[in-house]
Amino acid sequence: MVKDSLLQKEYELGFTYTRSTGPVVGKFLTGLKNRQIFGNRASDGRVIVPPMEYDPETFRPLNDFVQVSDAGVIESWCWVSKPRSSHPSAVPFAWAMIKLDGADISMIHHIVTNEQNRVVTGARVKALWIDQPVGFISDIRCFVLEED
Amino acid sequence: MDNKNKEVIDAIEAPIYLKYKFTAGLAPARFLSQLKQGVLTGQRCPKCDNVYVPPRGSCPACGVATEEEVVLGDKATVQSFTIVSIPIPGNPIQPPYIVANLVPDGANISFIHLMSECVNEEVRIGQRVTAIWKPREEWDFAMDNIRYFKPLDEPDVPAELIGHLSVNGTEN
Numbered sequence: 001m002v003k004d005s006l007l008q009k010e011y012e013l014g015f016t017y018t019r020s021t022g023p024v025v026g027k028f029l030t031g032l033k034n035r036q037i038f039g040n041r042a043s044d045g046r047v048i049v050p051p052m053e054y055d056p057e058t059f060r061p062l063n064d065f066v067q068v069s070d071a072g073v074i075e076s077w078c079w080v081s082k083p084r085s086s087h088p089s090a091v092p093f094a095w096a097m098i099k100l101d102g103a104d105i106s107m108i109h110h111i112v113t114n115e116q117n118r119v120v121t122g123a124r125v126k127a128l129w130i131d132q133p134v135g136f137i138s139d140i141r142c143f144v145l146e147e148d
Numbered sequence: 149m150d151n152k153n154k155e156v157i158d159a160i161e162a163p164i165y166l167k168y169k170f171t172a173g174l175a176p177a178r179f180l181s182q183l184k185q186g187v188l189t190g191q192r193c194p195k196c197d198n199v200y201v202p203p204r205g206s207c208p209a210c211g212v213a214t215e216e217e218v219v220l221g222d223k224a225t226v227q228s229f230t231i232v233s234i235p236i237p238g239n240p241i242q243p244p245y246i247v248a249n250l251v252p253d254g255a256n257i258s259f260i261h262l263m264s265e266c267v268n269e270e271v272r273i274g275q276r277v278t279a280i281w282k283p284r285e286e287w288d289f290a291m292d293n294i295r296y297f298k299p300l301d302e303p304d305v306p307a308e309l310i311g312h313l314s315v316n317g318t319e320n
C-alpha cells in the first residue's frame with residue numbers, strides 16, 4: 001500500500017440548546033436580572049440558594065421564595081492559579097462556596113482578587129454585578145473581598 | 149432568544165460546542181488522497197477477499213489488516229434507498245431527494261450517497277447507477293467530489309448478486 005501523509009482536520013460540533021428554566025430557576029434568574037438573589041425556604045426552615053425545585057425531605061414543590069443578600073462569607077475555597085479557557089476568569093481566581101447573608105446553604109461562585117492571602121474561610125465577600133444583567137448566573141461578574 | 153426585554157426569565161441559551169481534531173488514519177487517508185485525484189478505491193481482505201469501501205484498514209470479519217488497494221470504477225448498484233421528504237436543519241439539499249446505499253462494482257459493501265437525475269418513484273433495489281463527479285478543479289479530500297449518482301441504462305442486478313460483481317461489472 002502506498003503511504004500518504006496522515007490527514008487531519010479540525011472541526012466543531014455544536015448543540016445550540018435553549019433550555020426552559022421552569023418557574024423556580026426562572027425566579028432565581030429573573031432576580032439576577034434585577035441584581036437580586038433569591039432562595040427558597042425548605043420544610044425544615046433552611047433557606048436554600050439557589051432555590052431548589054423540590055424539598056429534600058418531603059419532596060414537595062418549594063415556592064416560598066426569600067430574597068437574600070448579595071454579600072456573605074467564604075465557607076470553603078480552591079485557588080486556581082492557571083485558569084483555563086472555559087473558566088469564568090482569565091486571571092487567577094478562587095472557586096468558592098459562599099454563604100450569603102440570609103441563606104443557610106452556600107452557593108458556588110468565584111472570587112477575583114490580587115490578594116490571594118486574604119482568601120480564607122470566614123472572609124467576607126460581596127457580589128460584583130455586570131453593568132447590564134441579562135438573567136444569567138454570570139450577571140454576577142465575580143465576588144470580591146469586602147474591605148476590612 | 150433574547151432575555152434583555154423579558155420581565156420574567158423562562159429560558160436560557162445553553163449551547164454546547166465540542167472541538168475535534170480528526171485524524172483520518174492510514175487507510176482512510178489513502179482513500180481520501182485517491183478521491184482528490186478522482187479515483188474511488190477500496191481495500192481487499194487477504195483472508196476472505198472482501199473489498200471494503202471506504203477502507204478502514206482492517207477486515208471486521210477476519211480481524212486482519214487490509215493492505216491491497218483495489219481501484220474501483222464509477223459504476224455501482226443500488227442496494228437500498230430512502231426518499232427523504234423532511235428537511236434536515238443545516239442541510240442545504242431541498243427534499244424530496246434520494247439517499248441510497250450503493251455498492252460500487254468490485255466492492256462487497258455499500259456506502260451512502262445521493263442519487264439524482266432520476267425519477268424518485270422509479271428508483272429500485274438492483275438499479276445500475278454511475279458517479280457524477282464535480283469539475284476537477286473542485287476536487288478535495290472529500291466524498292462529495294462525487295456530486296451524486298445517476299441511473300444507467302443497464303439491466304438491473306438480481307438481489308443475490310448485489311455486492312458480488314467484479315470491478316468490470318460482471319458476475320464474479
Ligand SMILES: [Zn+2]
Binds near residue numbers: 207
Ligand atoms: Zn476478511
